[in-house]
Amino acid sequence: MSDLALDLDRLTAIDVHTHAEVSKDGHGALSPELFGASADYFKAHGHRQPTIDEMAEHYRERRMAAVVFTVDAEHATGHPRISNEEIAESCAAHADTLIPFASIDPHKGRAGAREARRLVEHHGVRGFKFHPSIQAFFPNDRMAYPLYEVIQELGVPALFHTGQTGIGAGVPGGGGIRLKYSNPLHVDDVAVDFPQLRIILAHPSFPWQDEALAVATHKPHVYIDLSGWSPKYFPPQLVRYANSLLQDKVLFGSDYPVITPDRWLADFEKLDIKPEVRPKILKENAARLLGLLTD
Template identity: 85%
Template sequence: MLVDDLVAIDVHTHAEVSASGHPSLAPELLAASAAYFKAHDHRQPTIPEMAAHYRERRMAAVVFTVDTEHATGHPPIANEEVAEACAEHADVLIPFASVDPWRGKAAARLARRLVEDHGVRGFKFHPSLQDFSPDDRMAYPLYDVIEELGVPALFHTGQTGIGAGVPGGGGIRLKYSNPMLVDDVAVDFPELRIILAHPSFPWQDEALAVATHKPHVYIDLSGWSPKYFPPQLVRYANSLLKKKVLFGSDYPVITPDRWLADFAELDIKPEVRPLILKENAARLLGLAKD
């Protein structure tokens, strides 16, 4: 990957369908997410199609799925498939994995194998979808391995469009995505690189507090059009957190084109824009020197 040739690095995109057509989520949850984002023409690109999309735009993208089998009963897209497909497009795609923490010690062994044997560069957690609190000690063996391997852990934070409008929210509990629950993880694993995904509605101030207090906690800006960002998020991105805020789209529900068009209208200092769009992510992901 030639980082200097890239205009941006999108740290938050979803592999929603396998090569065989297996979806990442149960149909009713996927439909609710599409309705929430008003993605009426929502489609599920394959990983090679994602690569072509980002290559055309001279961007790189972090790609992951979410393993929610314990909570939902829906089998995940295989992490190995995601990693292999990304490896075939290594000029633009960076593979992350998702390991259900309910797998216990087996989760930790799997995480090690995915990094060492399959080139995975980080891990995605969705506490609400996976039905666990980030500070639950049952996840600690998994965090321990991720910290040892030196790759980031990305946590969904804030409300989720998945399950929105479904009776009972599809059984998804929003409370597990309060970023303050990740603060314990940052304390107990001080060298673990953590990304708090999304503007963390309704806990934006909590996310800013954790990211300013813990040196290895970052925030990605995915899942929202920048025109809806809370003003305090913009203020911190322009100042205290300018080296810890990352471009993320949430593709395919939000396209990088739409996100970047709205970001261009946001009141961000000229010297901060390249940090958010590429340089912070390149440093965090080990694609560039500190």
């Protein structure tokens, strides 16, 4: 699956975690209440919701590639998603820089599985994003298994939000979002039941960092992305594993636009990471996982 127009030699990094927050017609990926809570949490007031064209320009200027996705949580929130097709088509117009992922609410069952196949085969989608807390499901719920089965068959990654989320933080009742769904141990069951499915555990998984490290160490196709936190706040055990046992399975991710790649990389530069490990985290591990680089 190396048919993207990415020039790996040109790229300094691959950001595996960025959000399409607004559609071409101005429709937001989340409700204004949840967007506001996220801005409070990340101290990102005043940040614009960039279009995908603007995201492409931002990353192209930095000689980086970026994985782009939204979150489909229509069942739990009642808020219509941004179209996966729109994201895929917009990314295709910037195939030198952007890599489209899709999001399908697992409550859609076999209809969601059919959509996943169509998105990969006809729209060039390269992976799928799940946010268990917003989508209100445990990753090991059998209702999601037809969707995982298709994703595994198609050979593309599944990225799962893990740990606490800034979305809903500070809103009464957390905006209805339950943190329990995003314990990475629930994803361990998925890794057992779908042993060839490539899985990314997104974020330092507070308060379950050790669980995430255990799953990624134990299951050969489970990776960790480092998005959503400034590297200066990474737990010491995460840095230790990234430098050693998991140096081939840790991925650069920012959580753009709430955290910019500039901010993330400036703090990462100060982190005690071995020189030979840095290029793996910033580009090589993601290139291999996404099928852009083969051994």
